[in-house]
Amino acid sequence: MSRLIIVSNRVSVPDNQGAAAAGGLAVALQAALAERGGVWMGWSGKSSGDIEPEPLVLTEDGNITYALTDLTQTDVEEYYQGFANRVLWPICHYRLDLAEYGRKEMASYFRVNRFFAHRLAPLVEPDDIIWVHDYHLIPLAAELRQMGLKNRIGFFLHIPWPPADVLFTMPVHEEIMRGLSSYDLLGFQTKYDLENFAGCLKREGMGVENSPGRFSAHGHNFRGGAYSIGIETAAFAEFARKAAAHSMVRKARQSIEGRDLIIGVDRLDYSKGITQRIDAFERFVTNNPAHQRRVTYLQITPKSRSEVPEYEAMQHAVAEQAGRVNGAIGTVDWVPIRYINRSISRPVLAGLYRLAKVGLVTPLRDGMNLVAKEYVAAQDPDDPGVLVLSRFAGAARELRGALLVNPYDVDGTANALARGINMPLEERRERWRGMMDHLLENDVSRWCENFLTDLRAE
Template identity: 50%
Template sequence: MSRLIVVSNRVAPITEGEPTAGGLAAGVMDALRQKGGRWFGWSGSVVPDMVTPPLPVTEQRSGPVSLYTMDLNQGDYDAYYKGFANGTLWPVFHYQAGLSRFDWAEFAGYRRVNGRFADALLPLVAPQDVVWVHDYHLLCLAEALRARGAGNRIGLFLHIPFPAPALLMNIPAHAELMAAMVQYDLIGFQTEPDRQAFADYVQREMGGEARAEGVLAVGGRVLRTGVYPIGVQDDLLRAEAAQDSPPVAALRDSLRGRALVMSVDRLDYSKGLPQRFHAYERFLAENPAWHRRVEFAQIAVPSRSDVQAYQEIRRELEGEAGRINGRFAELDWTPLRYLNRSFARRDLMPMYAGAQVGLVTPLRDGMNLVAKEYVAAQNPADPGVLVLSRFAGAARELDAALLVNPHDEQGMAAALLQALEMPLAERRERHAAMFAAMRHNSLDRWRDRFERDLRQPAALPAVA
């Protein structure tokens, strides 16, 4: 039986008993532990430029799973990670082209690091193994592996959105990037619009041809595309949500019976946090009857703090939180709690369970697992209400949420009022519909469908 070889920018903890964080880590690690395999990625460490490649690969083992990591030198990190991946791809793929920058030297560095991943990976891969690559950091990895003689089946799952062709073409290296991507045998997307955007580019700009459903022929190659919405471990999350902890008890006591609106995001401009703050401010201005009866807790986990755009949004949010509290706060009431820190999942799940409203309003998101985690954490007998951006991938499954346009401040304020005043029967009905959709697109199904399709030739599409 061929092994599963997973490649991602970073890898999950492998220590026995240590929980993995996030859908990628949980789903992939579970597959590896069931069937055995290898996981390769960057260690997270940056070494001085005087340390020249090839850099050593470190191995860690736990039962049938082997985890391999490699450092990056400073120049490669700056060009690959800070530069093209997060300075160019991330903003363009999240429909924020105005925040992107492009430098041919950074694109060359991105391809160079993809090549170094390939060099380090090849000795770990047997001819019959299948390789599952994750996300936007490694769009050129299949091309690099093919150039080095790898004939394995190689698949890519893109966790973030894929932009419309006209937006993608803002990247001067779009043709080179797409020529590299079609070297994969299978490319998976979170939603059908993402998959269709990729197919449109291949057909209109590369002269590709659509064959069977999801199958594209281009440049002498045949590749399959598909939609694989990532899920969560809903039973596990609900069990965690039923637990208590000192931070959760402190939050509950401090609320003094007030309703809680809760948001949890990475500190990122794609999450729509300023727009969310403004919508909450408008809600307070238009609904004085809710003063002292509701509080909004925004947890913004620090992210990419060495990137200027992230430093700027942190300063903006700190200023806006202070301004809104200065306008509405009372001596015994702080309407907006802004926390620029992370919390363990064992604490977040009970916080979700205690929140009457989950406010998830990204400007654009591949899926957004916070929305699904919030739904999983709710007590079905007395659930809270999810207010969700229609531009999150999760909105295609969780359409029983209150869907909002994150650019519509008035509409979001109205949705907050509707959520806080929603009758119990309607809350139960909406929650049941969302939970059923999550059960169907579970984390296990996401993982198993992708791996099955990756092992099957594109000429014989698998049945979903």
């Protein structure tokens, strides 16, 4: 059986006790690697300053080799903080107003991908299968092809792919499209992302779709498909059931004093719609006086990319907004919004999901959003909560039992909160059961298996 080589910007290396990092994606990819043996390569997260990074650091764990490389501080600033997260990320999330172009950042992005290719190539054997992940590494296959590698190479994009009119505002959109065309299989979260890619390819005659999902561009034939990523559903459900006994979860239950809990969990990012969500919660409480002092909204938002100015500014804006709402509608014995700006351990998070009567997941744009799936998986089958979900999240294509909302519509989201809080038990059970059955059937292991099966196929 051929080896699997996974390449991602960051690598999930087991700790000294051999435990894998938390998270279904890491678990699934490590399982795929363990099954066939292979390599997981990526950035160590460390900077070598201004000097050339040392050779790859190789760590063996069973039949998996973890291959880590440092980057120079310039590369971190220009490739990662610069082009990847200040151009590609906002463009793919439809935020043209936040994209900041710079020629040196663009050049660094392609240079670092070339650097990755040169470090990876000596590890590759002729029958290895290579699976590249996410927007940081779009040009990697083109660099490997330039070096003469003929291996099957697949790419999965974890974030949305924009339509042509959005993508083409980026000065190097043709180079990005050429990079994607160098893969044998492109995976997107939804069929809408795939359709957007096909539209970009055909719009300026860069390529053609010979048949559904089969493309020709820049002298290469390749396939594209929608592979909606899942979570480790059954394991997370068991995780949440056991978490009810966790001391922190018990304290949280006692502290809300019998009030209904609404929960939001998001990395601090402008794509998540957190400020609009706080407005919607305030509108819900204001429009429904019977729920004042009877509901608590818990927003868990770990810091993200604080070295990027837009994220630092947003951190202050969200904290100020939560404080304003608490000052406006709170009372001496009731704090409407609890805002936590740090990470919460996965066992505690699973238990908090299970406590919440409503899961509020309202990104302005999201490739999938696994919080929505985790919330559903964590619920008590006898008394499940209600998922209020943005129609602009990839998960909305799958979770038909959710209450779908437009996150830009504050009144509509407020009304959905009222409906969710007051939903009868039988309707809650029916909606949850359909979503849970779907998640059990389409978990992260199946996602991984489906993609690799298609990648192996000629």
